[in-house]
Amino acid sequence: RIDGETAPPGRLLDHLRPVWATPEQDRLFSDARAGRLRFFDRLVFAADPDHAATVSTYEKALRERLKLLTDGAEGRPADPLWLDALEARLSEAGARAAMARTRALTALQAGIDARDDRPFPQADLGLTGAAEEMAATGADEADILGMLGEGFMRARARDAAAGRSLFGPHRSDLTAIHREKNRPAAEGSSGEQKALVLNLILAQVGRLADQPARPVLLLDEAPAHLDEARRAALFDEIEALKLQAFMTGTERSLFAALEGRAQFVSVEGGGLSV
Numbered sequence: 001r002i003d004g005e006t007a008p009p010g011r012l013l014d015h016l017r018p019v020w021a022t023p024e025q026d027r028l029f030s031d032a033r034a035g036r037l038r039f040f041d042r043l044v045f046a047a048d049p050d051h052a053a054t055v056s057t058y059e060k061a062l063r064e065r066l067k068l069l070t071d072g073a074e075g076r077p078a079d080p081l082w083l084d085a086l087e088a089r090l091s092e093a094g095a096r097a098a099m100a101r102t103r104a105l106t107a108l109q110a111g112i113d114a115r116d117d118r119p120f121p122q123a124d125l126g127l128t129g130a131a132e133e134m135a136a137t138g139a140d141e142a143d144i145l146g147m148l149g150e151g152f153m154r155a156r157a158r159d160a161a162a163g164r165s166l167f168g169p170h171r172s173d174l175t176a177i178h179r180e181k182n183r184p185a186a187e188g189s190s191g192e193q194k195a196l197v198l199n200l201i202l203a204q205v206g207r208l209a210d211q212p213a214r215p216v217l218l219l220d221e222a223p224a225h226l227d228e229a230r231r232a233a234l235f236d237e238i239e240a241l242k243l244q245a246f247m248t249g250t251e252r253s254l255f256a257a258l259e260g261r262a263q264f265v266s267v268e269g270g271g272l273s274v
Contacts (some may be wrong), residue, residue, distance in 0.1 A: 002015070002055060005229060007108075010049075013049050013213060014213060015213055016213055016214055016215070016216050017046045017208050017211070017213050017214070017215045017216070018044060018046075018215075018216050018218055019043075019048070019204055019205055019215050019216070019217050019218070020202060020217070020218035020219065020220070021197060021198065021201050021218075021219050021220070021222065022220040022221070023220060023221045023224070025039065025194075025197050026190045026193060026194045026197075026225065027190055027193050028193060028197050029176055029184070029185035029186040029188070029193050029196070030185075030186040030187075030193065033171075033173045035139055036173060036174050037170070037172060037173060037174060038100065038173070038254035040104075040174040041055055041097075041101070043100055043104060043108065043200075043204050044100050044104040045100075045228050046111075046204065046208060046215070047104065047107075047207060047208055047211070048100050048103075048104070051096075051097065051100045054093050054096045054097050054100065055093075055097055057089065057093045058090060058093035058094055058097060058168075058169070058170070061089040061090045061093065061171070062090060062165055062168065062170060064086055065083065065086040065087065065090065065152075065159075065165070066159065066164065066165050068082060068083055068086070069083075069159050070160060070162035070163055071154060072160055078156075078160075087149060087152040087153060088149065090148065090152055090168065091145045091146075091148035092145055092146045092147040094131055094144075094145075094168055094169040095141045095144040095145040095148060096140075096141065097131075097169050098129070098132045098134070098135045098144055098169050098172075099135050099141055099144070099191070101127055101132055101135075101169075101172070102127065102132055102135035102136050105125055105126075105127055105132075105136075106208065106211045106247065107207050108125060108126070108203045108204060109125050109203075111141075111202075111203030111204070111206045111207050112199060112200065112203045114206075115202075115203075115206075118199060118233060118237065119229050119230050119233045120195045120196070120198060120199040120202075120230060120233070121178055121179070121180055121192060121195050121196055121198065121199065122178075122180070122199065123176040123177065123178065123179065123185060123196045123200065124176065124177040125174065125175070125176055125200075126174075126175040126176070126177075127172055127173070127174060127175070127243050128172055128173045128175060129169055129171060129172030129173065130147065130151070131144050131147070131148060131168075131169045131172070132169070132172050134147060144255075148168065149249070151167050151168070152167060152168065154167075155167040155168075167197070176196060178192065178196065179196075190225055191225040191226065191227075191273075193222075194225050194226065195226065195230060198222065198226075198234060201217075201219075202234075204240055204242075205217055205243065206241065209241060209243065211228065214243065214244075215243055216243065216244050216245070216246070217238060217243055217244070217245040217246070218245075218246050219245065219246070219247045219248070220247075220248045220249075221248065221249055221250070222234065222247055222249070223249060223254035223255065224249070224254065225246075228257075231254065231257060232257040235257050235258050235261070235262075239261060252264065252266075
C-alpha cells in the first residue's frame with residue numbers, strides 16, 4: 001500500500017531499490033552463464049527500472065520467434081513477414097538492453113575502483129556478446145540494432161535445426177578477473193568468489209545511494225566463508241553507507257562485530273524474539 005491505497009508491485013521501485021545476495025551466488029562466476037546474466041540484469045534494472053521491461057519484451061519475442069522456426073522445421077513453413085516483425089522487435093529490445101548493461105558495467109567498475117582500500121578482492125569486470133562489445137567501443141543504438149537484425153536473419157536456419165536460439169544478447173555473459181591474482185574469478189574458491197560478489201554488491205549500493213528511491217540491502221548468510229577481517233569490513237561499510245540492511249544467519253557469533261550497532265532478532269518456534 002502507498003498512502004493507504006493498494007498499488008501494483010512495480011510501484012515499489014519508486015520508493016526503494018532492494019539489493020540482495022544469497023548463498024546461491026557464492027559460486028556465481030563458476031556457475032551457469034544464464035544465472036550470472038540474470039544476476040547482472042537485476043543489478044542493471046535496480047538503477048534503470050525500464051531495463052526489466054526491455055528484457056521481458058526481448059524474451060517474449062525470442063520465444064515466439066523460436067516457435068515459428070521450430071514449427072517450420074516440422075514442415076509448417078514460418079511466415080517470413082512475422083519473422084521479420086519479431087526480429088525487428090528483438091533487435092530493438094536487444095540493442096537497448098546491451099546499452100543499459102554496458103552503462104551499468106561502467107558505473108559498477110568505477111565503484112569498485114574507487115574503493116581499493118576495502119579488504120575485499122577487486123574484480124575487473126567485462127561483458128561478452130557482440131552487442132555489448134559494440135556498445136563498449138562507442139557504437140550507437142542504431143548500429144547495434146542493425147547488427148542484431150542481420151545476425152537474427154542469418155541464424156534462422158541454424159536456430160531451427162538446433163531447436164534453440166544461438167544468437168543474441170541473451171547469450172551474453174558477465175566476466176570477472178581477480179585483479180590481485182590475475183586469473184578468472186571462476187577459478188577461485190567459494191570464499192574468493194563470495195568476496196568478489198560482495199564487493200560488487202557494495203559498488204551497486206554505492207551507485208544507488210544518491211537516488212530518490214533508497215537502496216535496501218538484503219544479505220543471507222553473508223558472513224559465511226569470510227574471515228574475521230572481511231566480516232568486520234563488510235559491517236563497517238554497511239554502517240558507513242547509512243542504509244537499511246537486513247542480514248540473516250544461523251550463527252550469532254558471525255555477527256559479533258555488530259554487537260551494540262544492530263538489532264538482533266531470533267527466530268524460534270515460528271516466532272520472532274528480540
